[in-house]
Amino acid sequence: MSRRCWRYALAGAVAVVGLASIATDTQAERVRWKLHAAYASNIPIIGDTPTMMIDTVDKASGGEFKIKHFEPGALVPGNAYYDPVSSGALDSAYGTPGFNVNKNFAYAFFASVPFGPRAGEYLAWMRYGGGEDMAREMYGRDSIRFYICGIAPPETSGWFRNEIKTLDDLKGLKMRFFGLGAKVMEKFGVSTQLLAGGDIYPALELGSIDATEFSMPVTDQGYGFYQIAKHNYFPGWHQQSTINELLVNQGKYEALSDPHKELLAAACDRATLYMFVKGEASQFDAIKFHQSKGVTIHRWSDANLAKFEAAWQEVIADEIKENEDAKKIWASLSAFRKDYAIWKDNGYLK
C-alpha cells in the first residue's frame, strides 16, 4: 500500500471506530446520578439499604448506571430532600415518606401508622390495594417518581429511666417522640419533642429529656441509650413497620432507558426484601446485648396497649379532617385492613 493509501485506510478505520464508540455509548447509555441519603450509611439496616441498592444497579448494569451516595448533610440536610428532588437539584434521595409530612400530611400513611400493619400486610396494600398508586399520584404532582425501597421491622416503644408502672407515670415526662405517635403520647401528659438521632444521647444525659423512642433495637444500640435509660418498652405500637423510599426527579427518571428503569425498580424491590429480612435477623442479639448491660425489657400490658390505641383513634379522626388526600388514603387503608383481617385471623398460627 502507498503511504497515501495507508492514510486513507487508517482514516476509514478511525471513522468507523468513532461511529462504533458513539453506537456503544448510546447503547451503554452511561448514567451518573447523585443520591442524597437521609440516614448515615453506618447505621445498621436503614443506613446500608441504599448502599446495597446502589451496588446492585452498578453491578447488574456492568457499571453503566452508577449512583453516587452522599451522606446526610453533604448536599442537603438529612430530611430536607423533597424540594431539591422536585426541582432536579438532586437526581435522587433515600429516606421515608414520613419526612415529607410538612409538604402534605397524607404522606405519613405511606411510611408508618400507629397500630398499623406489619410488613406483609402493609406492602400488600401498597402494591395491590391502591397505596402505591396514590403515592405515585401525589409525588407526581411535584415531578417526583416514588419507589418503595425498604421496609423496616418494628421499633421499640421507648427508653425510660424509670419503670412505667401505670400510664399515670407518663404524666409530665419530657420525651423525644416522632410523628403521629407523639400526638398519642401527648394525650397521656407527655411533653414531646423531635430530636435528630445524634442529639438524643446528650439530651438524655443532661436530663433535658427523660425518655426517648428512636428506632429498632439494633439501631438504638449504636446510639447507646441503654447506658442511661434502663427500661426498654415493647412493642413499638407507634411504628410496627416503616416504609422507606427512593425519590427520583421525574425528568431524570424519564431520561432513563427501559432496561435501566427496570433495573432500578428491581433493585428497590431487592432492597425492600433486604431491609425486611436483615431487620428480622438483627434484633434479638441487640435485645440480649441490652439485657447484658442491665436493661430490663418490658412489654406493655394488653390493657395499656388498648388505651394507647383508643387515644390513637381520637388523634387520627382529628388529623384527617382538613386533608382530602389523607381522608381518601386512610379510608383505603382501613378498608383493606378489614379485608386482610379475614386472612390474618384464619391463615396464621399465633
Next chain:
Amino acid sequence: MSRRCWRYALAGAVAVVGLASIATDTQAERVRWKLHAAYASNIPIIGDTPTMMIDTVDKASGGEFKIKHFEPGALVPGNAYYDPVSSGALDSAYGTPGFNVNKNFAYAFFASVPFGPRAGEYLAWMRYGGGEDMAREMYGRDSIRFYICGIAPPETSGWFRNEIKTLDDLKGLKMRFFGLGAKVMEKFGVSTQLLAGGDIYPALELGSIDATEFSMPVTDQGYGFYQIAKHNYFPGWHQQSTINELLVNQGKYEALSDPHKELLAAACDRATLYMFVKGEASQFDAIKFHQSKGVTIHRWSDANLAKFEAAWQEVIADEIKENEDAKKIWASLSAFRKDYAIWKDNGYLK
C-alpha cells in the same frame, strides 16, 4: 482517493467493524436459557412468580439474557428436575426444595416445616442464620446453584366433606396430604396419599379420597375443591410458609458474566418479595368467594393445634435420626428460632 486506495480504506473500515462486532458480542454476552417450571404458569402466585423473574432478567438486560419458560411436562415431569439440572440437560428449573427430598430428606428444611416460621423469620434464618449457606453446600455437591426465588404464605389446613368435631373424626379418613405433614396426620389415623393438583378434584368427586389439603386459598379456588368439600380448616400448621427455588446448573452459572450473575440474584430477590406480598394480598377474596359458595371456614382450636404439634415433635425426632445433614440443619433452625422468639414475643403487636 484512487480506486485502489478506496479499497484499502474500505478494508480498514471492515476490519475494524469486525473487531467492534466481536467486542460488542463479548460485552453483550447473549445468553439463552431454558427453564423448566414445576407449576403451570396459570396457577396464581406460585405459577406466575417465575415468569415475572424471567421478565425482569430479560428487560433489565435489554434482551441480552433471555430465559425461556417451559410448562411442567414439556421438557421433564413437574417435580423431576433435580437430575436434569445437575447434569446440565436443563439449564435451570423452578420449584421448591421440598420436591427434592427423594435425593436427600434434609432438603425439606429449606422448603417448609410443620409449625415452622413465617416468611420474615424463615428468610432471616436462611439468609443470615446459615440456612442458605447449608443449602448451597448441599446442592453444590451435585453441581447445582441454589437461589431462594419465592416464598408463599400459609396454606389452608385442608378441605373436608364433614365437620371435624373432634380429632377422632379424622380416624379412617383417606386424605391427600403433602410431605412431613402427612406423617403427622397418619398419627391421627388418616390414610394419606400424594396426588398431583389436577388429580385431586376427580378423586374427591369419585370418593377415592375424603379430604385434601393442597395450597393457599386463592390457588385451591382454581381447582374447585369447594364444590365438593364444604369445610375448609385453618391455619395450615403443616405449611406456614413455603420457600420456592431457582436451580441452575453450576457450569451454566459459572459461564455467566458478573453483571448477569448479579441480575439473576436480584431478580430472584424481587421474585421472593413478589410472591410474599402478592400472596398476602390475594387470600381474603378467595376466602370470601368460598364462603359465598356455602363453605364454612373453621379454625382449629388451640388444644387441637397443640395435639398436632406434639405429634409433629415425635415425627421430626424420628425423621432426622439417620441423616447427618438433617440433624445439623434442624439444630441450626431450632437454635435460631429460640433466639428469634425473643424478638417476636417483644417486638410485635398480637
